[in-house]
Amino acid sequence: MECRVGFVGAGSVARALARAASARGWPVCFYDIDRERAGEAASQYGGLSFSSLQGLAAESEAIVVAVPGPAAGGVMVEAARSSRSGTLVVDTATFKRGVVAAARGMPPRVLAALTHPLFGGRASRPEKHYVAVMPFPGREGVVEAERLYREMGFNTIRLRSWEEHDRLAGYSIGLVYALAEALYAALESGGLDLDSPLPSTTYRVLGMLAQSVLSDSPDLRGEILSNPSTREAAASLASALMEVARGAGPRGRGRSSYNLLYRLLEEC
Amino acid sequence: MECRVGFVGAGSVARALARAASARGWPVCFYDIDRERAGEAASQYGGLSFSSLQGLAAESEAIVVAVPGPAAGGVMVEAARSSRSGTLVVDTATFKRGVVAAARGMPPRVLAALTHPLFGGRASRPEKHYVAVMPFPGREGVVEAERLYREMGFNTIRLRSWEEHDRLAGYSIGLVYALAEALYAALESGGLDLDSPLPSTTYRVLGMLAQSVLSDSPDLRGEILSNPSTREAAASLASALMEVARGAGPRGRGRSSYNLLYRLLEEC
Numbered sequence: 001m002e003c004r005v006g007f008v009g010a011g012s013v014a015r016a017l018a019r020a021a022s023a024r025g026w027p028v029c030f031y032d033i034d035r036e037r038a039g040e041a042a043s044q045y046g047g048l049s050f051s052s053l054q055g056l057a058a059e060s061e062a063i064v065v066a067v068p069g070p071a072a073g074g075v076m077v078e079a080a081r082s083s084r085s086g087t088l089v090v091d092t093a094t095f096k097r098g099v100v101a102a103a104r105g106m107p108p109r110v111l112a113a114l115t116h117p118l119f120g121g122r123a124s125r126p127e128k129h130y131v132a133v134m135p136f137p138g139r140e141g142v143v144e145a146e147r148l149y150r151e152m153g154f155n156t157i158r159l160r161s162w163e164e165h166d167r168l169a170g171y172s173i174g175l176v177y178a179l180a181e182a183l184y185a186a187l188e189s190g191g192l193d194l195d196s197p198l199p200s201t202t203y204r205v206l207g208m209l210a211q212s213v214l215s216d217s218p219d220l221r222g223e224i225l226s227n228p229s230t231r232e233a234a235a236s237l238a239s240a241l242m243e244v245a246r247g248a249g250p251r252g253r254g255r256s257s258y259n260l261l262y263r264l265l266e267e268c
Numbered sequence: 269m270e271c272r273v274g275f276v277g278a279g280s281v282a283r284a285l286a287r288a289a290s291a292r293g294w295p296v297c298f299y300d301i302d303r304e305r306a307g308e309a310a311s312q313y314g315g316l317s318f319s320s321l322q323g324l325a326a327e328s329e330a331i332v333v334a335v336p337g338p339a340a341g342g343v344m345v346e347a348a349r350s351s352r353s354g355t356l357v358v359d360t361a362t363f364k365r366g367v368v369a370a371a372r373g374m375p376p377r378v379l380a381a382l383t384h385p386l387f388g389g390r391a392s393r394p395e396k397h398y399v400a401v402m403p404f405p406g407r408e409g410v411v412e413a414e415r416l417y418r419e420m421g422f423n424t425i426r427l428r429s430w431e432e433h434d435r436l437a438g439y440s441i442g443l444v445y446a447l448a449e450a451l452y453a454a455l456e457s458g459g460l461d462l463d464s465p466l467p468s469t470t471y472r473v474l475g476m477l478a479q480s481v482l483s484d485s486p487d488l489r490g491e492i493l494s495n496p497s498t499r500e501a502a503a504s505l506a507s508a509l510m511e512v513a514r515g516a517g518p519r520g521r522g523r524s525s526y527n528l529l530y531r532l533l534e535e536c
Contacts, residue, residue, distance in 0.1 A: 118468060171458030172471040179447075179474070182508035184519055189504050190439030200386060203440040205477050206447070213470055221518040231513045236457050238509035240450035245503035250489040251452055 003029035006060025010041035014066035020126035031056035057082035073102020096162035111141030170229025178234035180210035271297035274328025278309035282334035299324035325350035341370020364430035379409030438497025446502035448478035
């Protein structure tokens, strides 16, 4: 057990988490299909890199799978197969539906949970950020996953289920992605574009927001846009905009009656 | 002619413009239905305040009408009636359709143009900001209006018509307002709200943008939301979002083929 945490994938999410872990003096290890990238990450955070997933899994106390969402479920199964009994295996994917479907085949001797860092790969200062943690259906491991992230310095928020998480992610992350994609089409038909420096300040902020989301890879954008929760959120915003187009006046302001995330937190 | 510029209305737009004018040493004057507010603005910018619109109009070389949009057309007519021959009268309203309809009755001896500062009342540093200038249909005055704003230190951009302006404003200003209103309804149905501090960074930016727009007065929001150009833009964004909801994948990025505002600028 040379690795307190073994990261499968050495991209920006793994590095953001590894930075927090290594700041606490933890031994961190990496495996990536791009061996050079794993080696770079290992030397950056003073850890080891492995040339096989099996090698990393056998030597890790906990395994964090930080690969693109569509691959995450299969990689969790592979990592679990080579892990010792009682090892914690978690994912970091944005949406969970596919991960759960693909990873149901994990051997029962490992612990498992679903997790989701609520920050991008460029974030610093872990103490300012949250990681959402939720049970893998029918498995132990959520308590251990929460402890892992807290010990790394993050705040955690426990959600009841992946369905709850996907819905919240659809209305926060997915909705922003859907909006960014849709803006291009709408602005083209109005003769404007996102780069225009001239219109109002709020328009420029909207443009910067959209540009920032659209600078993510087409693969990630496709993954987020194709999720049913994103589609639900996009349809809901479209309906509300049609109401405005039909002449609904300004709504009352004020905060909505409760914040679901906080409610869930208080219930746990 | 004691006033290089006479402002009708002493709110945030008039003050932002007066700050630029007085920085150039121009005598600026104010009339407001709230006499105290006119007096405050006059003392702040070293000018005069008038207790009647007629008084201000008779003493002003140029008149800038900076009152809520629905009132602007009628006030332009009133100001023009009391002005000397050759006085320039301009509005500052966000949308122009109603202004044009209401102000067609101005006497022919005044010059008139439609203008729109592309910044909020809290903006500073005029040299960084633009004022859109467009002809009042069938009237002289657009050249003089452009010169007025340039001499105050602003960049100007000349648009061909109020219809063009309303369409651009609908797709930049109106669209952001429509989006802010619609977000409340959509997020409520998803169990989130704009104040949630937990979700992703992009969501938080979207929330701040919406909160900022929604902090404008219900009157201004109602005026913007009820404009046909805003409704067109909102309907267009709704259609594009429905496409995303139906499963359209990520679009190609890249800038749209041209920027209409720049094209218009180059043509002038």
